[in-house]
Amino acid sequence: MKTPSTWFSVQKTLVAVLSTAVLLVGIPVMTASASGDDYPFRGRPNIVDPWGFYTGYCTSFAAWRLSQHGVVFHGAALRGPNGRTARFGNGGNWDAAAAAVGFVVDTHPSVGAIAVWHGGEDHAWWGGHVAYVIGVNGANATVEEYNWSNYLRYGTRVTQAPRYIHFVPAGSAPAPQPQPPSQPVAAFFPTAGHPYRTTDFLRMRSGPSTRAQTIGFLGNGARIMIVCQTRSSSVINRDPIWDRLSNGAYVSDYYTTTPAVRTFSPGLPRC
Numbered sequence: 316m317k318t319p320s321t322w323f324s325v326q327k328t329l330v331a332v333l334s335t336a337v338l339l340v341g342i343p344v345m346t347a348s349a350s351g352d353d354y355p356f357r358g359r360p361n362i363v364d365p366w367g368f369y370t371g372y373c374t375s376f377a378a379w380r381l382s383q384h385g386v387v388f389h390g391a392a393l394r395g396p397n398g399r400t401a402r403f404g405n406g407g408n409w410d411a412a413a414a415a416v417g418f419v420v421d422t423h424p425s426v427g428a429i430a431v432w433h434g435g436e437d438h439a440w441w442g443g444h445v446a447y448v449i450g451v452n453g454a455n456a457t458v459e460e461y462n463w464s465n466y467l468r469y470g471t472r473v474t475q476a477p478r479y480i481h482f483v484p485a486g487s488a489p490a491p492q493p494q495p496p497s498q499p500v501a502a503f504f505p506t507a508g509h510p511y512r513t514t515d516f517l518r519m520r521s522g523p524s525t526r527a528q529t530i531g532f533l534g535n536g537a538r539i540m541i542v543c544q545t546r547s548s549s550v551i552n553r554d555p556i557w558d559r560l561s562n563g564a565y566v567s568d569y570y571t572t573t574p575a576v577r578t579f580s581p582g583l584p585r586c
Contacts, residue, residue: 352469353518353525354379360467367391371467373406373445373460377429380447380459384427386482407433407443410478419481424448424456427483430476437474448479449532471516508540508561509583511572519564523547523557523586530564543586544568544579553577559586 356364356379360371366388368375378388386393394400395416403412410431414420424430428448432439446460449471456479459471513533520527523545533539540561547557549567554577556568573580 353529354461354469357469372462374403374409376459376461376469377406377409377445377447381429381482384483405442406431406445407439407441409443409445410480413480413482420478421481422478424451424454424476424479425481426451428456428479428481430456430458430474431478431480432476436477446474446476508542511539511541513537513539513566513570514572515570517566517570519560519562519566521564523559523565524549525551527565533566539566539571541571541573541583543584544573545586546579558583 354376356362356370356375360369362370364370364375364379366375366378366382367390368378368388374391378391382388388403390402391404392400392402393412393416395413395418397417399416401412401416403409409429410420420431426448430446430448432444434441434443436443444460444463446458446463448456449459450457452473454475455473456476457471457473458476459469461467461469463470463472513535515535517533517535517537518529519531519533521530522528524547526549539558541558542561543559545557545559545565546555548555549557551567551569554567554569556575556577556579557565558568558571558573559565568580569577573583575581579585
């Protein structure tokens with residue numbers, strides 16, 4: 316994932332390939348993205364989560380994300396604005412359950428909404444599917460999800476879902492639109508720092524930890540300016556190094572084009 320002219324780039328690429336191979340033993344080979352994945356049950360599928368859904372599936376991820384905004388399921392059930400309670404179950408049932416308890420369900424995406432597919436729609440499995448909306452561009456929604464094309468794993472994509480549930484009032488879910496990779500660096504970051512690029516969809520956080528608040532997103536190939544590096548207890552693919560960007564945000568170094576793997580890069584100061 317580093318520049319191909321250095322041994323560090325070869326080493327980091329080999330590490331990434333080998334790590335992926337280990338993760339996919341016994342699992343169908345599919346594309347996967349984990350750089351934006353802060354789901355607390357990743358790697359621990361098929362147990363009942365605190366909200367009543369099975370971990371590793373779309374419903375558990377959506378319920379967890381909603382809980383961060385105060386929408387908390389109990390035993391896969393939720394009390395709505397009209398005072399009624401419904402059980403949500405499989406993803407394809409969520410829109411009917413939400414409408415029954417008073418939430419708005421329509422065809423207009425908004426940040427913080429839950430996109431819903433019924434079984435068979437856009438190749439969704441028979442039980443349907445749900446995903447969390449993190450960005451909107453006209454009719455297109457950028458969603459993050461579990462168990463769509465990545466079996467029991469995280470992924471992101473741009474889509475137009477058949478319907479959206481608005482659990483969270485518009486504007487109350489802070490999740491900026493991902494930065495287009497082609498956007499000039501000056502339009503998003505100050506010029507101070509050392510220029511590099513991201514190698515995957517990436518969360519910007521308020522601190523060097525997966526527990527820190529998400530303050531924005533970066534697309535694959537986005538230009539970034541790294542001011543300094545620090546070592547963190549939040550390890551991503553066995554890489555403890557995090558980069559502080561010129562806008563004050565932090566990102567995992569594993570998903571950048573800095574020249575070193577799992578250690579500090581030459582020429583970058585320590586934070």
